[in-house]
Amino acid sequence: MQKIRIISLLIMIAGLAGCALQPSVTASLPPQEFSKEHLLSGAVILGHPVTDVDLPNIDILGVNSEMRSFLASVDGGSDSDHFDALVKSLQSKNFSIFYDADATLDASEVFEEQRGNCMAFRAFMVAMARGLGLEIKFNQVFIPETRYFEGQHTFVYQHINVIADLGSEQRVLDFNFVDYNPVYRQKTLEDVDAFARFYSNLAMDFLSQRNIAQAFLYLRKALSLSPDTADLWNNLGAIYRSAGHADQAIDAYGVSLALDSNNMIALSNLEGALRNRGDFALADILFKRIQRYREQNPYYWYGIALAAYKQEHFELAVEGAKDAISLERGDHRFHFLLGMARLKVGDNGYRNSFRQALTLSAANEDQKRYRRKLDTLGLGDIKPVLPAGRVRRSESIRPWTWWWYL
Incomplete structure (x- = not known):
């Protein structure tokens, strides 16, 4: 389980089911003033268009020499035995990962520092299992939306675990079963999509620290990996809005809704941005739609x-x-x-x-x-x-x- 924090409105949530916006709502959205290229350039934030050289490049699943030495001590015959031995070996050697919500670390950093958040833990276990030659992937569980409100912060939970394919069976590796249930719909994620979430988490951490430039660069990296993910465009809108560029924020929310018209978080963010800009008529239309959804959710x-x-x-x-x-x-x-x-x-x-x-x-x-x-x-x-x-x-x-x- 993962808690995504952002100032005021936000974000990063699995796509919602059971809600369909009427075409008249999306059709009445304001026309795009800025192109996707403009929004992705970040020129109004950085003072110059972003280039690939500017983007961060983290070896998320990198395995260092100490990790390889550890893995060499893990014995097992079948894939299932190897998987069991890996988990038991980590436990028996008192290798405990302390939860740190702000520590979106890569796999080698988790191993060295023995701390990390949910995403860091998943990256660490994928790296370790693959180091033994096991087939393991990031796995998204489509749990129902749950929001937690604290002051000016909105917390939205999503759930990703890892799932190992061991031939005759599959194993889900998870540290928190509060929202895991095999009856929920699940989908394995390609690495590139999981990495996009990793960079987006870091972007949101920077945004909570008011480091707008770094937030943009990390979110831009996420979008370079997964350009058609509505949640990432929603996050981009939040960055622009926090930077004081309301018009760009509104267009980014519009891109998010064009990709997923059921994204109620993007719709809520758009309603607030339009209201702040003085577009009260359209904001009222969106607000009524949001309220109707909430009342039925x-x-x-x-x-x-x-x-x-x-x-x-x-x-x-x-x-x-x-x-x-x-x-x-x-x-x-x-x-x-x-x-x-x-x-x-x-x-x-x-x-x-x-x-x-x-x-x-x-x-x-x-x-x-x-x-x-x-x-x-x-x-x-x-x-x-x-x-x-x-x-x-x-x-x-x-x-x-x-x-x-x-």
Whole structure:
């Protein structure tokens, strides 16, 4: 799981499903004032058009001599044995990666510093597994959208893990199963697309530090690798907007929507940029479209409920969680959050909410996490109710837990 931070609005989210904008909305967007070439040149930010020489070039999956020496000690016969031996060897040698949200490091840096964020961890494991000759790829899991709001920051979560093809079976390597579920749609990513996300993460880190020039160069590198990814154009719009170039930002959001008319984050960013520019009529049209989507999106209300809970507005958290459940009853996270909020406000319905969460999470690792939490609350007696034949399991993909210290 990955938390992408940006000032005010942002970004970097897997494409959303279940929402289609009417043609009249996209057709009414303002005409492009600037060409793609102009937007990609960065001349108004850097003072000169960017060239390939200006762009960063990181050996993301590079393996150094110490890593090769480590891999030489990993014994195994089959690919499956090699994979098992790699994970167990790292664990047995007390090689622990400490989570650092701001450390988007390449594989060799992760090995040397034993820290990194989610993207860094994935790059490290891909590099190590490939160093043993194993077939392993980055894997995107299309989880429902969940936003977290903190002050002027918006957090949007997406999920990418790594998946190893070991002949007779596949293994998912992941350190956090909060949002991993084999029933979610998945798609393996080509390296170039994963690398684009890597550079985009770095761009967003620079943007949060107000280093606009570096943010642009790293995002420009991402777009050179994956030029038709709507989320990257959305990020480019945020960079232009932060730099005070509203017109370029609006055009970048327009490119994002031309590539993916369902990208509600880009639409929300565009609505805000248009409103700030004084284009109130069009901004109002887009705002109504966004509100209609949000009202029908259970994960929007879930995000609202989470934010309310964190800010200790527990009554609002109860209402938000109930709104989410009214639209989607099958997500265990909604029920567990409702149970926690109900417990805080003294609503006796918390036991039923926890029971529902345990029942719905029976097919994955979340139930264990919920049980541990309930044990700490002195509620270990709450048990799931499992209707016969209702639990879906996937035996073809075996997930690995990971040793990840917060």
